[in-house]
Amino acid sequence: MHALLLTSAQPMTLDEIVAALGISKGSASMSTRFLIDWQLVRRRIGPDGRRDVFEAEADVWEMARRIILRRRQRELEPLVRLLGQLTEFDAAPQQRTESQRFRAILSDLHTLGRNANRVLDLALKLDRTTFFKRVLMRP
């Protein structure tokens, strides 16, 4: 459905989507809500003033930014936060070997997550061309 709206030149009504994809009205309603929630699709009042029309964000980089933004803050950040807490939890300085290894892994995962977070943050903050220039051009 996202692909359909992306490639449709005009915004589409719910009926049109239902007809084009052969899905039920209920399902179409759910799906549009999902896409709107992710800010990949906008709902507008149609030209007839009655039915809503849906249109996708046409800028592909902007689309990618929104997906990255959302997944970063809903999935990556909470995970990194949790790993940070577990890493700090430390406590007893003299633990047995088993726990040492466990803590080392936690710490490494935490570092990896933080770094991934920073890369994605850079991607979100910079312009599309700037980002790829910064990352891909030899310094």
Add this chain to the structure above:
Amino acid sequence: MHALLLTSAQPMTLDEIVAALGISKGSASMSTRFLIDWQLVRRRIGPDGRRDVFEAEADVWEMARRIILRRRQRELEPLVRLLGQLTEFDAAPQQRTESQRFRAILSDLHTLGRNANRVLDLALKLDRTTFFKRVLMRP
């Protein structure tokens, strides 16, 4: 199961995994195969010479590299290749507006995919510290 093996100080036998996770032998067999297939876990002949033991790659950066490598070549590359073909398909120079927009989106997706590919490629080729230095330090 990956987490279990990651944090276990010693390699584990299939029975131990089954006991620790409360899953069936069949499921454990499937899961180990999956993890081995992704090169996240190694199978070795146990010290008793009879039962196999399983151990996870302990280097978290190496683990991440392997996941990136695999997903890149199994998911991203085929997609980018397809988008490239569709973009080139071009043909008729004078098409109607609908198709113009369609082709523009395809082309943008192709570019985005190629760029993502290059970033991941960089992450795979460079050392962990080098990568984050290159990407995150201001030039």
Add this chain to the structure above:
DNA sequence: CACTCTGTTCAATTCATATTGAACAGAGTG
């Protein structure tokens, strides 16, 4: 060979998620 100890396979089942469609609510319209 019979017997045990492994790990694997795969059809049946369970489990989680997505989809359906009928009932519904709200906004216009006459």
Add this chain to the structure above:
DNA sequence: CACTCTGTTCAATATGAATTGAACAGAGTG
């Protein structure tokens, strides 16, 4: 108000993926 035209909701259902467990195959062992 009754009626139509929307989009939404949600219990029932369909779909798809993971899990089970019993049967199996191979390797050792006596």
